[in-house]
Amino acid sequence: MNFKVVKHSVLFALLVCSSIQLKAQLKIDEFKPNVVFILVDDLGWMDLGVQGSTFYQTPRVDELASNGLRFTDAYAANPVCSPTRASIMSGKDPADVSVNISNWIGAQLYEKRTNQALIQPGVGDHLPLEEITMAEAFQQQGYTTQFIGKWHLGETEEFWPEKQGFDDNIAGWSRGNPGSFFAPYNNPRISDGPDGEYLPYRLGNEAVSFIEQSAKEKDPFFLFLSMYNVHTPIEAPKDLVARFEKRRDQLKLSKKGTYKLDEGVESRTNQSDPTYAAMIWAMDSVVGMVQDKLDELNLTKETAIVFFSDNGGLSSPGYGVTSNLPLRGGKGFLYEGGIREPLIIRYDPLTSNHKGSVVAEPVISYDFYPTLLDIANLEKPKNQNLEGVSLKPLLSNNTVARESIFWHYPHYSPQKGKPGSAIRKGDFKLIHFYESNEDELYNLKKDIGEKNNIAKANPQLVKELKYELFQHLEKINASYPVKRPEKLDK
Template sequence: MILLKHNTGFSDYLPGIGLTLLVFLFSSGLFAQERESKSPNIVFILVDDLGWKDLGIQGSRYYLTPEIDELAEDGVRFTNAYAANPVCSPTRASILTGMDPAHHKVNISNWIGAQEYEDRSDDKMLQPQIADHLALERITMAESLKANGYSTYFIGKWHLGHTEEYWPENQGFDKNIAGWSKGNPGSFFSPYNNPRIEDGPEGEYLPFRLGREANSLLEEHRKERSDKPFFMYFSMYNVHTPIEAPENLIDVFRNRREKLGLNQDGIYEIDKGVKNRTNQSDATYAAMIWAMDSVIGSLMRKLEELGLEENTMVVFFSDNGGLSAPGYGVTSNKPLRGGKGWVYEGGIREPLIIKYPPLTDGDSNRVVEYPVISNDFFPTLLDVSRVEKKPDQSFSGISLKPILSSEEMPDRNLYWHYPHYSPQGGKPASAIRNGPWKLIHFYESGENELYNLKSDPSESTNLASLKPELVSKLEGDLMQYLKDIKAQFPKEK
């Protein structure tokens, strides 16, 4: 009889087998299956306004993100990952419900508060009215997981309801730290004037404070509820406006900018009458990104310190593209076109990293080109957690678990509907992606633009006039889809 011990604590008496069979057990995946048998913990990290190219591993030569780059090297990085909308509230609704935010049962196709905030008297079209909250009857990701034994924690930005009855603690979260009606923190330095977090010492920097809160929650959970899995939704206020960071960090990136010889004031180009930044050189924004990265690194180390890393799924994502238009233009999404507020790639394509050792170990640093969208997260987390959706519950997305296991995924269309005017100059539009093809329909002019994203990810060459049959088919599919979900449209004045 041979005694076999595994350094994770696994041990058993296995009579009559030797090293060869042990190797076979590892290679056959039986140990991985045993490791996956427990309900996984989930840490979902959502960054606000982070652009597709705002990470070192995504190609930025100015910003420093060593912690997230390491996360990508340990997990799976998706290069064609999309937000469901080019602004924040709709994408956040899609993540929590698994539904297209333009669906009539959600009806959040713009950021909540936009129509009260802006004077749209000069617009050519009337924008549709949207809901001012995420409806309580919608089953959220937190509610599903909580009903199946999870402790649920929310930290950071909510922006899915003006009044308290629609805040995280009433949408399935056991604890809510800093989540309320506002879409930005007002100030990144204490006092925060936020009813869901106590002010810290004057001058305390909010990202670091929220990072400490997240680590404390992990410690508390490990000590008091270690028998239960947890779902932590860490929805950062970084890197949204106001663009603020500690002065000592800004100095670091001023010096780095000088060493790299970057243009301090930015370089711009005109696109559809809107100036867009084409380089990354804003030192304060770079400092905000570094702070965000360091907080994530601290969180990953805390998971490891507490022995939670092996059975925790980590998802890293952004809610829309980077701010590239003047007045907001602190970053560039190049080679992608446009930025936040536009349905061009720079407004909707996001960095996405998923790490879950039982599925991604042995296949780390993998890059996936399959197009995915934020509607996919809810069904994915239910699938990985082995939680059944309710009979009357429907999703616009699909589970990504197969692709994490290197399995084939079905061909499908992706859709976007933004029937609004954005502060960044975006005009009412809808879009469809089918394989490499992307069609954008603009409502003011009725015009279509067609791009082959495989050969032209910058959307620089409109092929609509060369492929009228394809344009007709894609426009027809797009409009039928919007009709099926009972989406609202802009109207002529």
């Protein structure tokens, strides 16, 4: 055998392979994929089969996780809905003075109660038009943009989705819940279907129609499918409820919610509500509808899919329909149950080589804006100061450079959460409560349930984390609660 011929052949093969890899990389770095962002309302960290639920059934979301990446330490920027939604759209901490949405829009009606020790700061009633939303960034760079579902980022029509970067808006308006999950909906941004039509399926069909139309037009699209479920009212078709009543009985689960008081926080400890389970099934079915349509149109490999929730599951007495255990608390609390969310991201050009993997890196909802711009090879708007970081390196099995993430919730929640701020740095999380002026410190790696407050044993660490937390709050010019004058308490 001629050694020179073999050597040259090998070299030629290597050059060809390198050229192919380079072209593939250039394609990824220049290609503008479609984006489908699926945001579920009030879905808890333990509300998916892939997350460990043994009662709820979510085969299509589980399938999405098996084909993408699942994040175990993903966080909403706030324990209630509007602020997290504002953080996704703006790419900022929602407590930033430029956004000023640190509580759900509409909560202002409840913030003047004189029986509370602190006066809560004011909250904006809309996402300012001056903010260049993620949708506007995509729209301005050639994408067709579509909003479907819950908005809750503007009390009046001038601040609804079509004014914030979406070419079209179906069902997005001022309200945070649909009033009814069955037609008639009495929603000015969606026509009523036949009486009894179930809203999740209707919104799923609207999403499928948009994908079909976009495929015909061949322009890249940005779809934000913001589901109203699993928010209250807890409603589902009777046949689905009956299915999960049967499942509950087969599993010999309690017909009633059971609750436990844990250091002043009372939370539901069991998952057994059949109507809530039916709502989760319907949500899962809609995720399946979207995936099936992308597959059918051969769009899956050129579409980035994000699946996320806006805050933790409802677990408080009087509200509780699910359990977030082993996490502490739920919606309305700065404990993990209120802010840690299920997150799945699938984008085959980046995730297919390690699909089904689990990512434990802490991430937060205002990371999505820079992440999706990065994936889509779009420019960051010049006048938009994004506070998040791109998670694109994580999708390629690398790391991101960030030390800490923050929360600011200076409000009382309907679920009995109290005003506070928090920071997570590495495995440690500190929560500062304004009413008591007390700090709680937890090692989340050892204590995911936040049962062991180690603040007193680590005064130096508390001091350092607290300093960093308030440096951040000063940087964003956050508003604080103040002590109520005694004369108003009489």
